[in-house]
Amino acid sequence: MTSDIGIWVAAICTLAMFSFLWKENSIFRSFQHIYVGIAAGYGMVRQWQAINNMAITPLLTKGVTTWIVPIILGVLLFARFFKSIAYLSRWSVAFLIGIGGALSIKILETEFIRQAQATFVPMNSFNNIVLVLGTVAGLCYFYFTIKPSTALLGVAKLGRYVLMISFGAGFGNAVMGRVSLLISRMQFLFGQWIYLIKM
């Protein structure tokens, strides 16, 4: 068993989280709160660095005064904590909605046009036929604009099958991703903490 205090702390944190498998208990809840606290603190450090590097340093050292605008908009977000001026925080939210909305429209190129381009493959192999028909059938399933005909309903049914295979594959991948995290924790506990397995 190790005498490294850091590994002991990490092992206790891991076991406290796994204690939830027995039942929800106060130790789990305490460590859950610690996790949220550290994550929030870490987020604050990262975001402050972004604000400092992008806006405050250029404003103070190079005199780039345009950075005052996003700093004021950022500070206005705090107006929501004061009832009389809470409406001012909408300006900042609206600014973010404007940027976010425009970027959402811009992704139409990668998420729609490029995907459509990639689907236009020659139907000269079984795999390509699966790819093209699967995509078209899947899209037919999401087509709600008109009252569907019998033919469209048939294609949409095929689309539902393709989507189910996708969901199944996604589920399998999600499970295996979590299993690899579990294995890494077990290797840590039995390898680095109590030396039961060789690392």
Add this chain to the structure above:
Amino acid sequence: MRKEIPLAIAFVTGFVVLLEYFFLPAVPASKAWATMLQQWGIVVSGFAMFVAATNLVLVNVKKMDPKRNKEWYNPVLLLVFMFGMAFIGLFVGERTATYQFLFTKMYQPLGTAMFALMVFFIASAAQRAFRAKSVEAALLLAAGIIVMLGRAPVGELAGSWLPNLTNWIMNFPNVAGNRAIMMGAALGATATAFRALVGIDRSYLGVD
């Protein structure tokens, strides 16, 4: 004016970014404006993290009353670690041993263990939900089992056909399904964003 000004801000900022992208990519000034607005967006969203932290403090301070909350020490722990991590990171330095200790010996193990826990809940949910009562359910079940076995070392023991079948499912039917979802979602996101930019959808403004 309490609603008109935010609507105008959303429209103008969105319009400038879109103008550069769709109509004026060759005009340097429009590109500079759009880039500047996007950088401003990163700064403003950085402040949003501090709004969230303030909210977290306000919510947890209320929970610290031992008379009302039996586990009053949990919000105390949360705030101590939050301010501790932030103070060390901002004023002492990220390369210090204490900050690194909090990150590698607490934050990372807690996060990994929490996500690893989910495998048990996914498995238990799957055991209850996965019943091959229809063609769709059978396809979902079969694809899930094949991918899980094909991605595990035990799958290779059954022969190379299982990893090959897994790869085929991932590369063709899975890509087709995901592509259909992605294209549908992109159209939906565009419509929603357009409604917000032109002021048809005003839900982000809240209520007076």
